[in-house]
Amino acid sequence: MADPDVILEMRDISKSFPGVKALQHVNFTVKRGEVHAICGENGAGKSTLMKVLSGVWPHGTYEGDIYYNGDLCTFKDIRASEHAGIVIIHQELALIPELSIAENMFIGNENAKSGVIDWVATNNKARELLARVGLREDPETPIKNIGVGKQQLVEIAKALNKDVQLLILDEPTAALNEEDSRHLLDLIRGLRSKGITCVIISHKLNEIEAIANSITIIRDGQTVETLDVDAGGVNEDRIIKGMVGRSLESRFPDHTPKIGEKFFEISGWTVQHPQVPDRLVCKNSSFFVRQGEIVGFAGLMGAGRTELMRSIFGHSYGNFVSGSMVLDGKPVKLDSVSKAIEAGIGYVTEDRKVLGLNLLDSVKTTTVSAELTKIASRLGVVDRHAEFVAAEDYRKQLRTKTPSVEYGVSKLSGGNQQKVVLAKWLFTDPELLILDEPTRGIDVGAKYEIYGIIQRLAESGKGVIVVSSELPELLGLSDRIYTICEGAITGCLDKREANQESLMRLMTTTTAKSA
Amino acid sequence: MDKLKQVFGGDTRQFGMIFALVALILFFQWWTGGLTLKADNVINIFQGNAYILVLAIGMVLVIIAGHIDLSVGSVAAAVGISVAMAIRDWSLPWPVAILFGLGVGALIGAWQGFWVAYVGIPAFIVTLAGMLIFRGLNQYIGKSNTVPVPEGFQKIGAGYLPEVGPNTDYNNLTLLLGFAIVAAIIFGTFRTRRNQAKIGATVEPMLVTLLRLGLISAAILAAMALMASGRPGTSMPLSGIILAVLVIIYGFISTRTVVGRHIYAVGGNRHAAELSGVKTKKIDFLVMMNMSMLAALAGMMFVARSTSSGPFDGVGWELDAIAAVFIGGAAVSGGVGTVVGSMIGGLVMAVLNNGLQLKGIGADMTQIIKGLVLLTAVAFDVFQKSQGRPSLIGRLMRNKPQDVAAPAQTDLGREAPVDQVVRTES
Incomplete structure (x- = not known):
């Protein structure tokens, strides 16, 4: 099994959350020294797979085996996977805006003797790493003063410091403009030539086509296929076909x-x-x-x-x-x-728990909350009779399952919460x-x-x-x-x-x- | 048994907290050998704490909206001295002086509300600054002197209902007031029952209603009779009446009006409120401004009671008011709390203070005990929440009746991880 050309093999990985199977028997093999892209629609399970790999979901919370450099791995957290040389860079960068570039690069991994940080060594090391990613910035510059593109490079430099062998980039160019994206892709090519393997998750198919050696397509938590780009015949149409091949x-x-x-x-x-x-x-x-x-x-x-x-x-x-x-x-x-x-105009927000609902409210008070004036007198006194009638009316119309309209929305299931949010907007008669x-x-x-x-x-x-x-x-x-x-x-x-x-x-x- | 539970818990959960207050009163009654429930002492408790309770009314709204106000003591002092000086130096008649004081309070409130709502500085900072500014203003205006106020003005802090009518050994007006309140409560309860029945909402059993009404009526009548039996000339304090009127007004505003709903909405989920058309900045401005106006009133009531305004009036009041609100079941994160709950929280502190004083326990121990009570009350609340159980105090104080008996009916845990999965893909 120890094929020296294969750096990573994930076999038969399944991961479920209560009520949903996020990954089902996924197989994923990455060859040493290649750039391997993962494609799939939103929610296909790409990020979940990478979280399994990097130990965000520790060993034991998923089924299947991970072989890394031929050895079976049982990462219990991110530190364990980083120790092995697997570094994941998330789409939302994990940088602290007020700290300097160098401080961010060595956070949790400080260059210190008995707790006292050696700033000269830190900054020198930072400068050296920044040079490797082609970023000419003073390591003492606060991170908030450099653009998102450069921040991405800092993240990669930070990964290099950890002796990365397998670098995972989750949507690295999503927030970048074209020039920064091009620079980043060049850098990834450079890393490849130095023997660092990259896994890249991206929605930008033209970039994937340009940079990847192999592409694995995931759909509904399952591996659909792995395409060998170097063998030719792979273009955007081919990738799209794999991504959406699901019937209605x-x-x-x-x-x-x-x-x-x-x-x-x-x-x-x-x-x-x-x-x-x-x-x-x-x-x-x-x-x-x-x-x-x-x-x-x-x-x-x-x-x-x-x-x-x-x-x-x-x-x-x-x-x-x-x-x-x-x-x-x-x-x-x-x-x-x-x-x-x-x-x-009415707007049902995308994240109902963060933007759509006051979770302290009841079904009744939520239903009327976007247009209270409709059931209030001119002086602004709420007519509780009208409120109850309206809430009952929408509960029946939308068949919301709740013990009563006095019930707290936080205790309803997602589908019923969504119905209450819909009721709130239907009540405004948009x-x-x-x-x-x-x-x-x-x-x-x-x-x-x-x-x-x-x-x-x-x-x-x-x-x-x-x-x-x-x-x-x-x-x-x-x-x-x-x-x-x-x-x-x-x-x-x-x-x-x-x-x-x-x-x-x-x-x-x-x-x-x-x- | 279930019915009994409904009387104390059931729909109106204020009863649980009232229960704790009653237990505290009974304990001190026993410990002080009957001093606690003497007419003069009860009158004293009301009169001596009315201004803190007035502050707590404003403070609970501020805290529900997700803010805090540390400046109330200083604002009260600044307004107190302004009013005292206005009466002395400009010969302002005292009723006009009261309006003047409220006006100054409104101005101060507009100042603080502006910084909080429209500039976006956290209320903690704005009112910390206000605490210094208005304390300084008090000492600057009064040149750190004590300024007396006339007798008419003193009524709002130290006055009582007058003696009228035949001699009954009781204060007649106080008794009448008691009967009127009980009648209003009974009328209101039955009107609500009738409305609930009309629209098909669940109506609690008649027995429960009657039992609860009986208990409330008995408590109110007993309290009024007690105060009415005080020494001739002393009875229901006017400051208590001012407080009661404010509790009714603000209780109504917070639960029954559009503005009240918006205050809860802003504190519960600011983003959701904003996307539901709530003018969140206006609400922030209003609660801050309202707080300073009530602080102005509290300041004037205190000055009236102590017959003069001094440079150290109102020191530490903000902490008493905030403690009352949190003991009364409000949440630090906002969105939760009631006016009535805060009144009970304030009374718990007041009875504690008074009882310890009656026993001759020093200010040192009193402060330690009060601190521990605050910590315990909120810790218990937090503990209940972390155990997944609905917060006891929060539950007791929620005005909105909620079905806590059957939380497992819908699958709460099931959906959350699904959202999580989806979010990981973003």
Whole structure:
């Protein structure tokens, strides 16, 4: 078994969380000295696999065996895997902004004698490591003063210090501009030539095609195939086919769209990142919604879908730069959430526990919380009778499973929590309801019911926008689908012409083209 | 047995905390040989703590919204001296002076609210600064002197309900007030029952309602009769009446109005509140401003009681008020707490203070005991939460009735890891 060409072999790895199988019998083999890419849709299990490898999920919490350099490994934490020379660099960089480059590089691994840090040695060593990654910065510069691209290089330099043999990069270029991305890819090539093996998780297929020697595709927690890029014949189309090869298995309730007039339109919508003014999260976006229409928005993580929707919803994200909005034929300027709600726009947030719910509230108080004035007197006294009636009404309509409307929302299951959030927005009687990942983390049965609620809303003549990472869901639900990549709308497909391949192509295209 | 539980727990969980207060009172009654429940002592407890309880009303709203206010003692002192000087030097009639004092409080509150809400400085820092600024202002305005206030003004801190009507050995107005309160509570309870029945909500058994009403009525009437039986001229203190009115108003605002709901929403989940159209900055501003206005009122009540305003009025009040709020079941992280709970928390501290004083226990031991009580009350709360059980005090104090009997019915643990899995992919 000790094939000297193989640095890592993960055999038959399975990992489940209560209620969901994240990985099922995954096999993954990495050859020594190659760049190996892992591709898959959001939620396919890529990161979970890497967490199993690096000891975030320790030995014993998964099934299967990991062989590293021919030896069976039983990492009990990240330190153990790092000790063996496996270093993972997460998408969210683990750097402390106020500390210097050198301090960050040696954190937890300080160059110290009896607890006293030798700063001269530390900074010298840091300078040497920085030179190896081609970063010319003073090691004493605070980390917050250098850009994200350079921070990524610091992370790699930090890994080099740990005598890394197997470097895992999770979406390393997601937050980088093109120049920084190119530089990073060059660096990875350089590491390869020095014998360091890299595993790279990325959504950017053109980069993967350019750099990887092999590609393993994961779908729904299972390995689909491993492609040998060096042998030729692998291109983006081939990768996409592997990633989405799933059939439309989710079922959808019957629904006949009754599409009316265009009533909502934005054009030239441009928004800056709230902290980084020179980064645009929405670039000159334009789209429209018709009455009774369900419009889907497809895009990979970080493409700017949520940012666009929140910006439309009362400028609740980023710094608005330019753009116009027309609602019912009249130009409107909705620069606060309350104005947006008043104008008839609702927004079901993507992370219901962080952004959507006050977990201290009951079903009843949550249902009415987005439009309290509707059940309050002019002096602002809440009519508890009306509140109860409204909450009961929506509980019955949406078939929310709760012992009573007085019950705390924190104790409901995910699907029922989502129904309560939906009730909260249906209560505001929106003309346009935006749903961001409406079925994330809920089971199939509840999904089916939520699809039904969305369709009924559209049948009553309202406009619905659905943002989702699950392409089958968008294809089954939407009448029309826009694609977003890196903050720009890259295409718009009608239900008839859309399929997973055509969407995935537009979702990974950086330049806009009409389909 | 279940019914009995409902009387004390059931829907209105304030009863559990009241139970602790009653136990404390009975203990001191026994330990002090009956001194605690003497009319004069009860009147004294109310009069001597009314201003702290007024502060606690404002403080609980601040804490529910997720902030804190350390400046209340200094604000009270600054307003106290301003009012005393205004009466003395500008010959302001005392009723006008009260309005003037509230105005100064509002101005100070607007100042602090501005920094917290619109500049985004944590309230801890803003009010720490305020604590220094307004203490200094008090000493600067009054040149560190003590300034007396006229007799009319003293009424709001040291006055009582007057003696009217036939001689009954009791203060008639106090008795009447007691009857009126009991009547209002009974009327309100039955109206709620009727409404609940009309809309098909669950109505508690009649027996439970009657038992609970009986207990409340008996307690209120006993307390009023006790105070009415004091020495002629002393009875229900006016400061107690001011407090009661404020409790009713703020209790109503916090539970029944849009603004109240928004305060809980901001403290419970600021992001969710913002994305539900709540103007979170306005709420922050309002709670901070309201706190300073109530601090102004508390300051004036104290000055009235002690007949003059001095440079060391209000020192340490913020801590008493904050302690009352947390003993009363509020959460440090915000979103949880009730006005009535804070009143009970404040009374626990007051009775403790008073009982130890009656026993002649020194200020040193009193402080140690009060500190330990605060720590124990909150530690118990935290312990309950970490055990996965609903927080006892929080549960007792939640105004919203919640079904705590069947938490296992829906699968709570099942969904969370799924979310986690999805998130790992981002």
